[in-house]
Amino acid sequence: MPELPEVETIRRALEPLVLDESFIAIRLVDPAISRGDRERLQTGPIGRRITGVLRRGKHLVFALEGGKGLAVHLRMTGSLLLREPDAGSRVRAVLVLSNGVHLYFNDVRRLGTLEFLDDVEALFGRLGPEPLSDEFTVDLLHAQLSRHRIPVKAALLDQQIVAGVGNMYADEALFLARIHPMTPARNLDISPVTSLWKALRQVLTDAIASKGASVSTYALPNGEHGTAHFGFNVAHKKGEPCPSCGTTLQRMMVRKRGSYYCPACQPPSGDNTGG
Ligand SMILES: [Zn+2]
Incomplete structure (x- = not known):
């Protein structure tokens, strides 16, 4: 299961690929991946500039202009892949970016989620301290x-x-x-x-x-x-x-x-x- 180090590693790998780009499509192969309103997930992030890729706890968040965000929770078996995985895998969503990058949300156990956030800070407020932050004494x-x-x-x-x-x-x-x-x-x-x-x-x-x-x-x-x-x-x-x-x-x-x-x-x- 991806924990802080795994999600942080993914964050560092993705940020240079998506910074200042935007999502042009959120394709839901498995609609159950949506946390919250499905239509908002598919329309809310579209066209907004990606200002950063953040991590809080085990959550990965594409920060979007206007304080909004697209939150990815990988849970047990989720991964975000740059190439379509082989047969036997389970792609539940495809995130398409303005520069042509496709991110395949592969998730065999189907416990992961995608959520459009009106306010990134609201998600972050639900979590305890970050163990690698200065705040964590x-x-x-x-x-x-x-x-x-x-x-x-x-x-x-x-x-x-x-x-x-x-x-x-x-x-x-x-x-x-x-x-x-x-x-x-x-x-x-x-x-x-x-x-x-x-x-x-x-x-x-x-x-x-x-x-x-x-x-x-x-x-x-x-x-x-x-x-x-x-x-x-x-x-x-x-x-x-x-x-x-x-x-x-x-x-x-x-x-x-x-x-x-x-x-x-x-x-x-x-x-x-x-x-
Ligand atoms: Zn021992």
Whole structure:
């Protein structure tokens, strides 16, 4: 599933191709891709100059003149490709640009959405802080987590607590910070929160540098794959030895999400003897 590093990678790839151009057609192969009014989606963005490609959390937004926008949410399996994908894929929409560029919204699981935004800021206001922004401090993360008794793993996935983190990078960050995924968020004091803050920024920054993780269907617009998953310590590595201590990595369900962790490096809270 595309998380912050994957969406940021797509943003960086697309922006130079579409800046100052405009959409000339929004073709809906699968009308269910439209979030909100379908006709507005197909007419609202047309002819407006694209002033930038933005990312907030896992959302990609083509910023259009007048404060409007076209929001793309890739969800589980969505991708935006510059060439029509092979048979067996599932193109749900085609975005046609004034310079002839075609963007194919490919999405096997059909959970992704397109939405015309009257006001880009309204979407952004619904999301929590960006973890790589200056605004995101240790104190802010501590304050966000202290309001929740849910497991810290679930808290990291809540887009209102911190935007853009999903299952893979939450597991990687908790491993680096040596925090058990079931630890109640509000039980973490400033020391483990500081470790978690550093770990989150590290795993996200490293993953952007590797152009995201292609563990599933994720690809860059040109079809290239990211390599961030080759650097993973625990995510998707059940049964393999912990790279730090050699203990067999495990997978447990936390609020219906598979969570990978090392039972030795990440002991349950209260059981951390510091040895
Ligand atoms: Zn370990």
